[in-house]
Amino acid sequence: MTTDAAAPWLIVGLGNPGPGYAGNRHNVGFMVVDLLAERIGGSFKRAQKTQAQVLEGRIGAPGPASRRVVLAKPMSYMNLSGGPVTALRDFYKLPTANIVAVHDELDIDYGALRLKLGGGDNGHNGLKSMTKAMGPDYHRLRFGIGRPPGRMQVADFVLKDFSSAERKELDYFVDRAADAVECLVSEGLERAQSAYNS
Secondary structure (H helix, E strand, C coil): CCCCCCCCEEEEECCCCCHHHCCEHHHHHHHHHHHHHHHHCCCCEECCCCCEEEEEEEECCCCCCCEEEEEEEECCCHHHCHHHHHHHHHHHCCCHHHEEEEEEECCCCCCCEEEEECCCCCCCHHHHHHHHHHCCCCEEEEEECCCCCCCCCHHHHHCCECCHHHHHHHHHHHHHHHHHHHHHHHHCHHHHHHHHCC
């Protein structure tokens, strides 16, 4: 489970394609990679032979410390994310440990972040698909969305937009998540965990 310093990092935002899903809690992974794309200063393009949109660039201070990254948004639905991600991994010839999946997480409080390498899918269909396609040895940035209120079904909750109260803080939390990804890529997992895990 080691990263390859010569290979780029593949930063995958998990979500569902299409404007109807754009503001959903389940699409927070897309929101984070969209912000990273803004910081890099480029726009996503359809990747050939994969069901994904990608943007290649660099993260980190200019010079030897900057790292090559490929930002990606699978254009399959969430539960089929593994196919496009595996195709991108193979195209860029990188180890699975050079992949970061940015995704929503029910079991941590709204806005809290957790970085980790490997592990289970915790019922998350995007992770389940990725793990089935290539094993569990990739990095994850878990973005807390909290549990559904009352008796609301999980599926309904994740496919709803963030509430107006949540939206007041959403930009801040997405910004912090983008910072966490940059820290992971530039400075490594332990440093990123100590700075951003909450």
